[in-house]
Amino acid sequence: MPEVAIAGIGQTGVGEHWDVSLRELGFRAMDAAMQDAGGIRPSALFVGNMLAPSLSRQAHLGALLADFAGLTGIESILVEAAGASGAAALRQGYLAVRSGMVDSALVVGVEKFTDTIGPGAEAALATASDSDHEALHGLTPTAQAALIMQRYLFEYGVPQGGLAGFAQLAHANGAGNPNAMYQKAIKPEAYLETDMVCDPVNLFDIAPLADGAAAVLLARLEDLPAEHPYPPVVISGSGQASDTLALHDREDPLAFSALKMAAGKAFQQAGLTTEAVDFLEYHDAYSVFAALSLEASGFAAPGKGWELARAGELSLDGWLPCATLGGLKARGNPGGATGVYQAVEAALQLRELAGRNQVKGARVGMIQSLGGPAATAVCHILARPGN
């Protein structure tokens, strides 16, 4: 089976793009990735998107974006798995190239959460939870995260402000990312002073919903042009798994067992363990998700994830740099695009093009994307070849 490389990357800034249509937003990232790939023309398009049918009244994004980007004729689909849509599209592109049936795959994640028509983002987002048993009773994604966080604080005796480290880390790193929605570090006391949204989730526990698009062009490693200007990056591990959609169906709401399985598969395929990972992009849609992700994927013992953030061990010069370009919290959370942003950011690190946010000597990075409270989990290991 062919080894799959990331031949090109592209992204737009994350924020409110009221002057840019959904298709234009997607196109900008796709075009940047194709140019970056130095002439490799994709033979398939995989679109990760979560809510365009509801918020922009536009489905069938595969055909729309293929045509709008001048790729009329290539096969194209939309992949949806809630907040993990982009990462799931990445896995489908990876499997397609891996199958030998598709020469090269353009994967784009695109989402417009602001300036929308329709029911509003929070109501639309609730369609990603169990509609009959959760959304219908008013359980929004943030309320769901609050239940999980409350349990986490109680179960592990976390002190007040114990999760503050995740937001501090994210904003410190966002300050060095010109595409981040928030490019400003926050003061240590800001977390305790900010507004409560859904107790105990405060404003700094939530990644901001935003607009944005990111794209990667996948090709066989052997097909990369000899004159390609960047050191190659390959996908050395890929895993995906699911959990119950409804939170009340879980034996342990703090387990994130889908992520545990997905990470396990990715590690197994790559022949690596946590020790080999130079940096991690976790899915910090809520700060408690970051803590639980560290724990589910073996980087921290249960109940200890938050301590890593507090101790500064997740900083760029720490033991395990995380959210290296701001994560969902500071780069912003454009839904179905986030998983592809992570791939772009990991590729920047592995190309050593992350500027002042560069993780020194980064050879192996893991990216993790979640749909809902890890009802879907997708995990990829990106690496310089030979690692």
Add this chain to the structure above:
Amino acid sequence: MPEVAIAGIGQTGVGEHWDVSLRELGFRAMDAAMQDAGGIRPSALFVGNMLAPSLSRQAHLGALLADFAGLTGIESILVEAAGASGAAALRQGYLAVRSGMVDSALVVGVEKFTDTIGPGAEAALATASDSDHEALHGLTPTAQAALIMQRYLFEYGVPQGGLAGFAQLAHANGAGNPNAMYQKAIKPEAYLETDMVCDPVNLFDIAPLADGAAAVLLARLEDLPAEHPYPPVVISGSGQASDTLALHDREDPLAFSALKMAAGKAFQQAGLTTEAVDFLEYHDAYSVFAALSLEASGFAAPGKGWELARAGELSLDGWLPCATLGGLKARGNPGGATGVYQAVEAALQLRELAGRNQVKGARVGMIQSLGGPAATAVCHILARPGN
């Protein structure tokens, strides 16, 4: 690369399922396919669905259906490509097994078009066309089909009632399918006497929107249990392509060039030509689509597709049996499920289990699914091994 077989099939009846939830509908088809596969447990789930986020306020169907069917943990995604969603999910499942990274894939197409909440099916369906340039101006899918049909009638000088053969054929075959929505043949004069919907598209030119679910379980041919009760069926060709989403962007609205490409790819992979095809399941969402599909994929010369239907050459004992279990017109059109229904029906033919609708000696069948007016086209060739 492994040869991919259809190890199990399942379907629900097509019609109005007001007493069955979306998840229950999907589960029934999935469960039937798993039982039919004789104990092969799927390692991945691919859901084809078009409008559940709009019409049932339920996204994230991959995780939901995996859990509801007792498959909690397996990887799962939703694939959307308008009316071709089910067929596109089939292709993703095929690529996944073909890649060697997924042992077995359950593909389910599920759709509830009736008894819905939200904006109503026709408005939701319009999201599958170009929202900014078509839907916004009131161009519904049926109006789009009317423009195409008008052009077809004019361009090729088709006499009044010239397309009647497609509906007659479909209803004649639907009469032999216990899962069809309409199980009654129609009289020859019915086509000319029925109501006009959107001139020149009349009630018999439109496949009825319906509820339904169908599923196939894909596995490596070599992994089929020795005691499997049915002769094996393999996917010997698979192709997909796209066209402009907006009709006004096409050089020739009668070309269905995406289908031409998709069929060409499938033929090339299988090493076959049209002569080898024993039966064809085309996408007769509108009767003119059936005519154009026959022409685009090489079964008829441009402008001659309708004559095949009129001459009876598409009947079960004709030169090229089509819509052998009723097609979209009589079996019904449950949107994102239709492409999987076609796979189930083709497998029934190749297993020689199609009852009174059996195509004698069927060894090779082609199935074709379209999203919008062939903005997405997906084509598969199913065959008894060795053909």
